[in-house]
Amino acid sequence: MSRVAARVGAATIVLTATVAVVTAVAALLGPGVPIGRDSSLYVLYTLSVMLASAACLCRAVVTRLERPAWILLGAALLLWACGNVYAQVWLRHLDSYPLLSWGDAAWLSWYPLVGAALIMLMRTRISAVPRNLWFDGVMVGCASGAVYAVVVFGGRSTATKGWIDLLAGFAYPTGDIVLLAMVTSVLIVHGWRLHGGWGWLVVGLAGSTVIDGGYLAEQVSDRLLYGTWPVVAFALARSAWQPMPRVEQVKLTGRRMFAAPALCALVVLAVLLHAVYAHTNPVAVSLVTVSYLTLMARVGLLFADVRRAQTLLEAAHAAADQLSRTDPLTGLANRRAVGAVFDQTRGSGHGVGVLLVDIDHFKQVNDRYGHEAGDAVIVAVTGRMTRAVRRGDVVGRWGGEEFCALLDAIPDLEVLRQVAEKVRTAVCGEPVLLPDGHRVDVTVSVGAILIDDLTPLDFAISAADERLYAAKNAGRNRVRASVAAPYDAPASQANSPA
Numbered sequence: 001m002s003r004v005a006a007r008v009g010a011a012t013i014v015l016t017a018t019v020a021v022v023t024a025v026a027a028l029l030g031p032g033v034p035i036g037r038d039s040s041l042y043v044l045y046t047l048s049v050m051l052a053s054a055a056c057l058c059r060a061v062v063t064r065l066e067r068p069a070w071i072l073l074g075a076a077l078l079l080w081a082c083g084n085v086y087a088q089v090w091l092r093h094l095d096s097y098p099l100l101s102w103g104d105a106a107w108l109s110w111y112p113l114v115g116a117a118l119i120m121l122m123r124t125r126i127s128a129v130p131r132n133l134w135f136d137g138v139m140v141g142c143a144s145g146a147v148y149a150v151v152v153f154g155g156r157s158t159a160t161k162g163w164i165d166l167l168a169g170f171a172y173p174t175g176d177i178v179l180l181a182m183v184t185s186v187l188i189v190h191g192w193r194l195h196g197g198w199g200w201l202v203v204g205l206a207g208s209t210v211i212d213g214g215y216l217a218e219q220v221s222d223r224l225l226y227g228t229w230p231v232v233a234f235a236l237a238r239s240a241w242q243p244m245p246r247v248e249q250v251k252l253t254g255r256r257m258f259a260a261p262a263l264c265a266l267v268v269l270a271v272l273l274h275a276v277y278a279h280t281n282p283v284a285v286s287l288v289t290v291s292y293l294t295l296m297a298r299v300g301l302l303f304a305d306v307r308r309a310q311t312l313l314e315a316a317h318a319a320a321d322q323l324s325r326t327d328p329l330t331g332l333a334n335r336r337a338v339g340a341v342f343d344q345t346r347g348s349g350h351g352v353g354v355l356l357v358d359i360d361h362f363k364q365v366n367d368r369y370g371h372e373a374g375d376a377v378i379v380a381v382t383g384r385m386t387r388a389v390r391r392g393d394v395v396g397r398w399g400g401e402e403f404c405a406l407l408d409a410i411p412d413l414e415v416l417r418q419v420a421e422k423v424r425t426a427v428c429g430e431p432v433l434l435p436d437g438h439r440v441d442v443t444v445s446v447g448a449i450l451i452d453d454l455t456p457l458d459f460a461i462s463a464a465d466e467r468l469y470a471a472k473n474a475g476r477n478r479v480r481a482s483v484a485a486p487y488d489a490p491a492s493q494a495n496s497p498a
Helices: 002-029 040-062 067-091 102-108 110-125 131-152 163-189 197-216 222-240 254-277 282-324 335-345 362-369 371-388 413-428 457-473
Strands: 352-359 394-399 402-407 444-451 479-483
Touching: 002 040, 002 222, 040 067, 040 222, 067 102, 067 110, 067 222, 102 110, 102 163, 110 163, 110 197, 131 163, 131 197, 131 254, 131 282, 163 197, 163 282, 197 222, 254 282, 335 394, 335 402, 335 457, 352 371, 352 413, 352 457, 362 371, 371 394, 371 402, 371 413, 402 413, 413 444, 413 479, 444 457, 457 479
Parallel strands: 444 479
Antiparallel strands: 352 402, 352 444, 394 402
16 A cells, blocks of 8 residues: 555656646746636646645655644645635636635635644654744744735735625735744754755745735736646645655754844844835734744843853863862872962961872782772772861872872971871771772871972972882881971072062
């Protein structure tokens, strides 16, 4: 069944294209060809709509996900063709056509059926549309509808003699406005780029709306109407058998971000200027008002997005700065962060203590138990050191199995030695539990140096490193502390202006 429907659908597309070409050539290049609802052009026009309906209905047989949408679109085309047949058979001999007839009922059904089909296709093929694009769709849809209303409605008033006059005078333009707004919304939510069947569908529906509007505004002749509608029918038939890519996520970048607001602003300005120099109907005024209000909401949304993006950017910068100053394994300050903290302590007027701590025999732990065990030892030493130092002291990972602690406000060497001993005993107080269940004894050697607040960090680290090697040479698991020799700044630095 599906294969037969596919073959029939392909055949109807070819036939529709043939009829469209013949009709267009005859209508546009053959001024001697008779026109009217009893002419061959009208018959070809109706035939093309029937063929397009068959193409859509055949597509409904083949597909399951989009079946309701193509059934509705095929039914809309079929009813339009039925309206043409009714007008040709029952109305062509009348001297004047009635305001409303059964043909109008068939033609007017086009709008709700096509609108419902369009909504169904969007629901099945578009999964994630940012809210700003929905605002753009409403905004541009109302703006295009306002332009249509100015052209088609002109300056006519809504004060009519009765409901029949009202329906006859405003039903078709209103349906075209709604359909045009929906078509432009489809264009917007696709990010101004249409591919495959979406492009053919938008061209067909937009073409039908423009042609119908021009005909109602008496700017399109019968000859042009009959010659162009088969082209519209071919576009709709073609859309049914072209792949419609699923839109997962739409992102507007560059100039496309501002296309909808700019277009809306131009339309609002144009309609307002028109209202100054000529009477503008209430429909156009209402639509342009909605478009303007949506534009204001869109601008507010844009500012909210900018503020949100700025907040996220600041948070990202803060996180990146934190990561650049933090050791990923232990969460301690890294060399860069230790240097920054040390610079803040300079000039405080207090003595500063620097501890350089190295894990004893760390390579043996790595070789025997693996790098995961080595990481566990480093993390355990980190926790014990941070608990052993005073509040306000800074512990950082200097590199590998080496740590550095900055102790501010150290009055004398004895206090420095006490803090260093507390760190050493805290580390070796109990074995470290490894991931595989083994327990290992861990000790550290500590080199401690007391400096004044004007000594640079590299000088302090060099002096603490000498004390650390002295502790290791003394048998490890030791503390060696001393007061640094007075720092003599280089002559170039000492003579530089403050």
